[in-house]
Structure formats: C-alpha cells, structure tokens
Amino acid sequence: MIQPLDVVVLISGNGSNLQALIDGMQAGRLPIRINAVISDRPGAFGLERAERAAIAAQAIAPRDFPGKEAWETALAAAIDLHSPGLVVLAGFMRVLSAAFVRHYRGRMLNIHPSLLPKYRGLHTHRRALEAGDATHGASVHFVTEELDGGPVILQAEVPVLPGDDEASLAARVQAVEHVIYPQAVRLFAEGRIRMRDDGQVEYDGMPLTAPLPAQA
Numbered sequence: 170m171i172q173p174l175d176v177v178v179l180i181s182g183n184g185s186n187l188q189a190l191i192d193g194m195q196a197g198r199l200p201i202r203i204n205a206v207i208s209d210r211p212g213a214f215g216l217e218r219a220e221r222a223a224i225a226a227q228a229i230a231p232r233d234f235p236g237k238e239a240w241e242t243a244l245a246a247a248i249d250l251h252s253p254g255l256v257v258l259a260g261f262m263r264v265l266s267a268a269f270v271r272h273y274r275g276r277m278l279n280i281h282p283s284l285l286p287k288y289r290g291l292h293t294h295r296r297a298l299e300a301g302d303a304t305h306g307a308s309v310h311f312v313t314e315e316l317d318g319g320p321v322i323l324q325a326e327v328p329v330l331p332g333d334d335e336a337s338l339a340a341r342v343q344a345v346e347h348v349i350y351p352q353a354v355r356l357f358a359e360g361r362i363r364m365r366d367d368g369q370v371e372y373d374g375m376p377l378t379a380p381l382p383a384q385a
C-alpha cells in the first residue's frame with residue numbers, strides 16, 4: 170500500500186468535482202488524503218461538502234485583505250500548513266499570480282470545461298455552442314503561469330446535441346469531469362504522471378505527446 174498523497178483542494182462554488190474526489194478517496198479508489206478545502210467565497214457549497222466529510226474547510230476571501238498580494242500570501246500560508254504534494258483547483262474561479270503559480274509548479278492541477286487549447290477563460294459552453302462545434306468537453310492540466318495554458322494530461326469529449334443550451338451542455342461536460350478529474354489525480358498520486366522542469370508531461374516515464382483519453 171503506497172502512502173497517501175497529501176492534497177489541498179481550492180474551490181469557489183458548488184464543489185461537485187471536490188465531491189467526486191471525496192467519493193473516490195472514501196471508496197479507497199484514490200491514494201490521497203484531502204487535508205483541507207479552501208474557498209475564496211465564504212458561502213461556497215463545497216465547504217459544506219468538505220465539513221460533511223470531516224475535512225477542514227476554510228474561506229479566505231480577497232475582500233478581507235488590503236490587496237491581491239496579501240490575499241495570496243494568506244492563501245499560500247494556509248495551503249502550505251498541510252505540506253501538500255498536490256494542490257487541486259476544482260472550480261476555483263480566481264486568476265492566480267505568476268509567483269503563486271510558480272510556487273506550486275508541477276504540483277498544481279486544474280480542470281477546465283473545454284477541449285483545451287480551445288476556449289481558455291470563461292463562458293466555454295456558450296462559445297462552443299456559438300461556434301457550432303460538434304464536440305465539446307473538459308481537460309485536466311498542470312497549472313502554469315499561462316491562464317488555462319498548462320500542459321494537458323487527460324481530456325474527455327462529449328457530443329454537442331441538437332437543442333442543447335448552455336445548461337444542458339454544461340451538465341454533460343460536468344458528468345465527464347467527475348470521471349477524469351479523479352483519474353488524473355490518481356495517476357499523479359501513483360507517480361505515473363509528472364511535469365518536468367521544461368514543462369513536458371511524462372506518463373510512465375515517457376513524454377506525453379497528446380492528452381490521455383478517459384481511462385477505461
């Protein structure tokens with residue numbers, strides 16, 4: 170049995186991806202220990218999900234600090250208290266500074282609701298619909314200084330169906346997010362995925378040249 174990896178999860182809202190990780194951990198499918206969940210929004214439902222799972226939950230809101238730097242300093246201190254081997258952004262909706270991101274280089278993952286490199290930033294479902302795309306999806310990637318631009322590890326596609334609106338498409342994407350995020354976290358925790366100093370992702374010691382699909 171490998172030693173579980175210490176993980177801190179950052180959220181801003183509902184926390185359904187956090188829930189998928191909690192479920193995987195509790196079912197013994199994920200060799201991780203979520204030590205803390207931190208939200209930038211005090212009312213985030215994900216904090217309640219954490220408390221229900223007996224995980225330390227805390228809000229660190231930018232408005233309680235004189236500026237972004239002070240907020241990030243407090244956030245990093247709260248994270249580093251747990252010496253995490255991995256920081257998971259799960260619907261965390263703040264843009265982090267380059268210095269902050271560098272501090273967690275190679276040990277911070279994000280999930281983004283698009284088939285990156287398509288549709289970085291916001292309103293991804295609306296943009297996919299407006300473009301008339303036949304497929305859409307979600308990507309798990311290492312976080313680098315470039316917003317939604319870090320190397321992609323796993324990607325899942327969903328069809329765009331006739332009659333879809335933003336809500337129906339978002340729901341279909343979220344369903345696959347809940348599959349691929351735990352899978353990516355497991356691969357990382359097992360040491361099978363890592364990001365080299367030059368930004369290249371390695372999978373089982375070999376350069377990953379295209380995102381992995383959802384694992385069977």
Ligand code: GAR
Pocket residue numbers: 180181182183184185186187215259260261262280281282290307343346
């Ligand atoms: C997810 O769909 C995630 O992909 C997205 O926010 C949602 C959070 O849902 N993230 C981003 O847009 C990041 N730019 P959740 O709180 O239920 O996990």
